[in-house]
Amino acid sequence: MNRILVINPGSTSTKIAVFEDEKLIVSEEVSHSPEELDKYEKLMDQIDLRRDEIKSFIEKYGYKITDFNAIAARGGVLPPLESGTYRVTKEMVDFLKNKTKIEHASNLAAVIGWELAENNIPVFITDPVSVDEFIPESRISGIPEIERKSLYHALNMKSVARKASKELNKKYEECNFVIAHLGGGISIGAQRKGKMIDVNNANDEGPFSPERTGELPVGDLAKLAFSGKYEKRELKKRYIGKGGLVAYLGTNDLRVAMKKAEHDEYAKKVVEAMAYQIAKEIGGMAAVLKGEVDAIIITGGMARNDDFIDMIRQRISKIALIMLYPGSFEMEALAEGALRVLNNEEKAKDWKM
Numbered sequence: 001m002n003r004i005l006v007i008n009p010g011s012t013s014t015k016i017a018v019f020e021d022e023k024l025i026v027s028e029e030v031s032h033s034p035e036e037l038d039k040y041e042k043l044m045d046q047i048d049l050r051r052d053e054i055k056s057f058i059e060k061y062g063y064k065i066t067d068f069n070a071i072a073a074r075g076g077v078l079p080p081l082e083s084g085t086y087r088v089t090k091e092m093v094d095f096l097k098n099k100t101k102i103e104h105a106s107n108l109a110a111v112i113g114w115e116l117a118e119n120n121i122p123v124f125i126t127d128p129v130s131v132d133e134f135i136p137e138s139r140i141s142g143i144p145e146i147e148r149k150s151l152y153h154a155l156n157m158k159s160v161a162r163k164a165s166k167e168l169n170k171k172y173e174e175c176n177f178v179i180a181h182l183g184g185g186i187s188i189g190a191q192r193k194g195k196m197i198d199v200n201n202a203n204d205e206g207p208f209s210p211e212r213t214g215e216l217p218v219g220d221l222a223k224l225a226f227s228g229k230y231e232k233r234e235l236k237k238r239y240i241g242k243g244g245l246v247a248y249l250g251t252n253d254l255r256v257a258m259k260k261a262e263h264d265e266y267a268k269k270v271v272e273a274m275a276y277q278i279a280k281e282i283g284g285m286a287a288v289l290k291g292e293v294d295a296i297i298i299t300g301g302m303a304r305n306d307d308f309i310d311m312i313r314q315r316i317s318k319i320a321l322i323m324l325y326p327g328s329f330e331m332e333a334l335a336e337g338a339l340r341v342l343n344n345e346e347k348a349k350d351w352k353m
Contacts, residue, residue, distance in 0.1 A: 002342045003067060005116075006334045007054055008074040009108040011184040011211065011241070012037075012252060014050050015328075016057045018068075019335040026061055027331065034211075034241070034252060041233065043103045044111070051112045071117055072338035074330065075128020076100065076107035079353065080150060083131050083158065085337040086349045088114050088123035095353070102151065102203065103240070104129060124348060126337025127155040133195040138288075152187035152199040153300070159333040160299045160325040161191055167323070168294060175294045178285040178320070180278060182302035183328070184252065185212050188281040190288040198288045200281060203240055207277035210252040210302075213243030214277065245274065254302050275311035282312070286319050293320035300328060 001020055008015040012034075017027035030053050040046050058065065073088065076096045086092075088110045096107045106129055113123040132150040141148045157179045165172040173194040181187045186209040189199030200206030200214075208214040216239065225235060238247070246252040248270045249260060260267035286293050296316060302308060303326040313322060340346040 002069040002339055004070050004072050004335050004338050004342075005058070005063075005065075005068045006072045006331050007109050007113055007116075008330055008334065009046075009050050009105045009112070011105045014053055015331060016054055017331045017335070018061065018063070019332070019339075021339060022332075022336065024332065024335075028057055030057075034246060037241075038237075043105060043107060044097055047108060047112060047115075050108055051115060054112065054116065065116055065118070066120055068121055069342055070121055070338045071113040071123045072334040073109035073113035073123055073125050074106045074155065074334060075125035075130070076110055077102040077104045077151060078128055078130045078351065080130055080132035081128070081351070082349075083127050083133075083154070084349045085124050085126045085341050085346060086128075086351045088125060089351060090114075091353070092125075092351050104151075104203070122348075124338045124341060126334055127158055129154055131158075131196070133197060135197045138198040148205075149201055150196070150199060151201045151203065152189055152196065153181040153183070153185070153202070153330075154196070155333050156299060156328050156330045157181050157187065157189060157191070157196070157297075159329040160297050161194075163325060163329070164295055164297050164323050170294065176289050176292050177295055177297050178282050178289065178293055179297045179299070180282055182278065182298065182300035183209070184301075185209050186214065186278065186281075186300075188278070188285055190285040192289060198285065206281050208244040208274055210245040210254060210257075211241055211243060213239040213247070245270065254305055254308060258305060258307060271308070272311060275308060276315070279312050279315035282316050283319065291319075295321040295323045297323050297325060299325040301326075303327070 004019045006017040014030045018025045077100045093111050093114045096111055110125055117123050129151050131154040134150045139147050161177050162172050165175045177191045179189050185202035186207050187202045189196045206214045249257050249267055257271050261271045303324055341348045
């Protein structure tokens, strides 16, 4: 029996779980309010906060770090790499702490896992957000100095794609899916024959989300950037962390926003606009697949809200079958990735710059 500690920091929460082989033993999700996180200038400054919460979880359930055979951590924003499970190394930790150019909550996981393990047990990541399977035309942005990047919720999106292909009685490598991960950030991608050939970067593109602006009018953004109204850090927080739903309605919780929308026309308009933008992006990814779509898969935390999903469904139902996988399957996917290595079913990959 292999016991695995799984850690998955998100933009607004830290998920922690213990698996014994494929069986989930215990799990918790620690939520973080915008006010709690706002005092940290950089995401990496949250290491102590998140690590201490994980330590408290371990002690609460009577474990010691040496009781685990491995730590499975969510993969961060590394240079583009192929899908798979990787060993966390000192070099990877240094890159995520000091060299990665994109701030993302997932960057914290391998760093925290490495510190917790203290070289006593192995630490793994599986399918980090920088898994890159783009086709050449997906990389063209419209300005030569800027290339579009493959950054998305790869772990959960690939996990639900495997579940959907099994449900359709088709091989994973034979299916075409439009996959929408709806969480604190939104990733919507076109997966062709097992490869994610295009996807919006949830930090810079696509629909606005509970706390991110998504794609913005570039001319107006440039004016704002040079207006002198904001420092660089302040402006960045406006579009990652303080943008989207929270900017309009003061909450990053869709449930609260939906409740407001029941009696507030402005809130209703904002919520409907987010659903509209999501549906528009799904339609665009269906075009990437030339209309050959086995199913549209909707996953993530917002997929639990039936009324919100109905707003999206009204606009996309004629495109293809819609399959819902509410919530996230990232924790089990991380555990399974580490378990495959521990059971010698798969060889861990060595990460190199």
